[in-house]
Amino acid sequence: MKILVCIKQVGDDGDMNRFDAHALEEALFIKEHSDNTMPEPVSVDIVTAGPSTAEKIIRRAFGMGADRGFHIVTENSDYISSFVTAFGLSAVAKKTSYDLILTGIMSEDMMAGQTGPMMAKILNLPCATGVIKIFLPLTGKTIKVEREMENGFRDGLVILLPAVLTIQAGINTPRYPCLSNMLSANRKQILSLSSEDLFLEPIRARESCIGMEDPEKARTGRVLEGSVADKAAQLFSFLREKNLI
Amino acid sequence: MKQILVIAEIFKGRIRPVTWELVAGARKIAAILSQTRNIPGKHLPCIQIIVPSDNPKPLAEKISEQTGNAVIGLQIPGFKTYTSDSYIDCLGQLIREMTPTHILAAHTSQGRDFAPGLALELNAASISGINHIRCDETGLFYSRPVLDNTKNMLVRPDPDRPVMLTLMPGVFKPDSHKKGKTKQVDILKISFGSDACENSRIQPTKILKRPCEDQALKGAKIIVAAGRGVEKKENLELISRFADCFSSSAVGASRPLVDMGWIGYEHQVGITGTIVAPEVYIACGISGSSQHITGMKDTKCVISINKNPTAPIFRHSDICITADVLEFIHAFLTNKILKQYKGDNSGF
Numbered sequence: 001m002k003i004l005v006c007i008k009q010v011g012d013d014g015d016m017n018r019f020d021a022h023a024l025e026e027a028l029f030i031k032e033h034s035d036n037t038m039p040e041p042v043s044v045d046i047v048t049a050g051p052s053t054a055e056k057i058i059r060r061a062f063g064m065g066a067d068r069g070f071h072i073v074t075e076n077s078d079y080i081s082s083f084v085t086a087f088g089l090s091a092v093a094k095k096t097s098y099d100l101i102l103t104g105i106m107s108e109d110m111m112a113g114q115t116g117p118m119m120a121k122i123l124n125l126p127c128a129t130g131v132i133k134i135f136l137p138l139t140g141k142t143i144k145v146e147r148e149m150e151n152g153f154r155d156g157l158v159i160l161l162p163a164v165l166t167i168q169a170g171i172n173t174p175r176y177p178c179l180s181n182m183l184s185a186n187r188k189q190i191l192s193l194s195s196e197d198l199f200l201e202p203i204r205a206r207e208s209c210i211g212m213e214d215p216e217k218a219r220t221g222r223v224l225e226g227s228v229a230d231k232a233a234q235l236f237s238f239l240r241e242k243n244l245i
Numbered sequence: 246m247k248q249i250l251v252i253a254e255i256f257k258g259r260i261r262p263v264t265w266e267l268v269a270g271a272r273k274i275a276a277i278l279s280q281t282r283n284i285p286g287k288h289l290p291c292i293q294i295i296v297p298s299d300n301p302k303p304l305a306e307k308i309s310e311q312t313g314n315a316v317i318g319l320q321i322p323g324f325k326t327y328t329s330d331s332y333i334d335c336l337g338q339l340i341r342e343m344t345p346t347h348i349l350a351a352h353t354s355q356g357r358d359f360a361p362g363l364a365l366e367l368n369a370a371s372i373s374g375i376n377h378i379r380c381d382e383t384g385l386f387y388s389r390p391v392l393d394n395t396k397n398m399l400v401r402p403d404p405d406r407p408v409m410l411t412l413m414p415g416v417f418k419p420d421s422h423k424k425g426k427t428k429q430v431d432i433l434k435i436s437f438g439s440d441a442c443e444n445s446r447i448q449p450t451k452i453l454k455r456p457c458e459d460q461a462l463k464g465a466k467i468i469v470a471a472g473r474g475v476e477k478k479e480n481l482e483l484i485s486r487f488a489d490c491f492s493s494s495a496v497g498a499s500r501p502l503v504d505m506g507w508i509g510y511e512h513q514v515g516i517t518g519t520i521v522a523p524e525v526y527i528a529c530g531i532s533g534s535s536q537h538i539t540g541m542k543d544t545k546c547v548i549s550i551n552k553n554p555t556a557p558i559f560r561h562s563d564i565c566i567t568a569d570v571l572e573f574i575h576a577f578l579t580n581k582i583l584k585q586y587k588g589d590n591s592g593f
Binding site (some may be wrong): 079082083108109110111112113114117118120121122126127128129130144146147148149150151152153154155156157158159160163169170173206207208209210211212213214215216217218219220221222223224228229231232233235236238239242244245 | 256326327328329330333353354355357358359360361362364365366369370371372373374376386388389390391392393394395396397398399400401402403406408446447448449450451452453454455466467490491500501503504505510516517518519520524525538542546547548557559560561562563564565566567568569572573576577580
């Protein structure tokens with residue numbers, strides 16, 4: 001069984017997107033708990049689309065236990081459409097016949113949550129988003145999952161493989177890279193690709209970013225001044241006035 | 246005639262209230278288009294609401310009655326419960342025969358699941374998690390939260406194709422309902438794929454409800470809620486002590502704490518936990534994700550303690566306290582007046 005995990009570099013520190021770390025952990029957990037129950041060994045590949053600095057999170061994924069790493073090297077850009085990313089990742093996914101494709105429910109920076117379900121559509125695979133539980137071990141041609149809904153509800157599904165799942169936080173606790181993996185991680189080769197390698201014509205976004213703004217205030221927000229003790233005293237007086245304490 | 250389409254959100258055979266917010270969003274788009282497109286002879290887009298179900302007639306009639314808009318009941322034979330495959334396939338078949346400019350769905354666990362795929366099916370642009378609909382001289386554009394809710398990104402779809410939009414729940418205020426002016430209700434039957442529903446790639450098993458005793462949160466006048474700012478599980482003890490200062494209080498928590506197993510799910514405030522509206526909400530070290538804000542925004546008075554002055558929670562607060570939350574609570578608990586007060590009231 002072949003698993004592909006799509007990961008993204010986010011934030012000023014250039015770390016792996018938190019939700020993708022949960023997806024990778026889940027893939028590694030499946031590998032460890034389904035290796036004996038599946039007809040063939042389980043492998044975990046990872047792919048990322050990002051600038052050259054994204055190599056950092058591929059090395060981290062190797063350190064956690066990923067087998068192969070693909071890097072679609074892109075230009076530094078303020079706005080990358082989920083649509084363009086989904087096509088790039090799908091092109092890599094097509095090169096190997098994966099049984100399961102996992103990614104985070106969304107990225108922490110763009111927060112769109114579109115890449116996973118768009119990949120499913122491009123690859124013509126079934127998709128479930130916000131997966132909070134996967135039933136193991138895997139044994140055959142289907143996967144049993146629970147999807148998180150609002151107000152404590154969960155949607156139980158049995159999905160035919162191959163499939164795309166986007167993973168919600170809370171499903172697991174991502175492991176730290178282990179030393180032995182980290183040492184071999186530096187020797188492992190990353191398979192780098194450019195979008196020219198993948199497409200004859202560039203994929204064009206269907207929307208564009210025209211600016212950024214500070215969100216407006218929903219409430220007045222009186223800011224307490226002074227030392228921490230002063231602020232504590234002011235809050236106490238406020239609550240006392242309102243007869244709450 | 247061009248259409249602005251709204252996909253009603255149906256859960257367990259009922260219309261979810263976010264549907265009325267989607268209609269409000271559609272009306273806002275229609276109003277903007279009517280101001281900017283003053284071209285004689287050109288028809289304005291009309292709003293049509295689509296209701297997918299195996300028996301859509303009663304739901305469609307109810308929506309038409311509530312909104313006064315035209316409703317299409319999309320009848321899917323054998324359809325039992327939502328799956329992304331069935332929605333993308335059946336809505337795709339229906340909408341391909343129409344000429345929409347905008348397709349609206351809710352940015353919920355359902356909308357987020359099918360909207361990106363449906364957008365590709367329809368060759369449409371796709372923008373998710375919208376919190377504002379706006380326009381300038383070029384036309385409509387949309388704002389959506391990014392970077393952990395600290396910024397809004399303004400996004401404009403290409404004008405040459407329809408756009409699929411998912412709207413953040415709790416942002417667009419439903420209009421007053423226009424009862425009595427019931428518009429046309431059409432029922433259209435569309436089969437899911439070539440196979441029967443039973444042979445589909447996604448088999449729904451059952452919808453489960455996570456056991457959740459949210460009565461403590463619902464009943465409390467004051468909620469003291471902890472977020473990642475408490476740093477470690479052991480510090481939740483301090484939050485409890487803070488909450489104990491008040492007579493009718495409960496301890497709440499943001500999602501990450503529940504995910505990490507520090508505190509039970511019954512304490513989780515937010516869309517995926519419990520929706521609360523106490524007299525006072527004290528957010529301790531909570532940055533303020535939109536999921537969390539939606540879960541407590543009807544609170545009378547919000548007090549926030551966070552060491553990051555740009556934390557999004559401060560935009561939703563009546564009193565903002567920039568401080569390390571642990572240090573602040575220590576200061577509060579050792580406050581002279583509090584001590585004195587406690588001394589005056591043995592048993593407090």
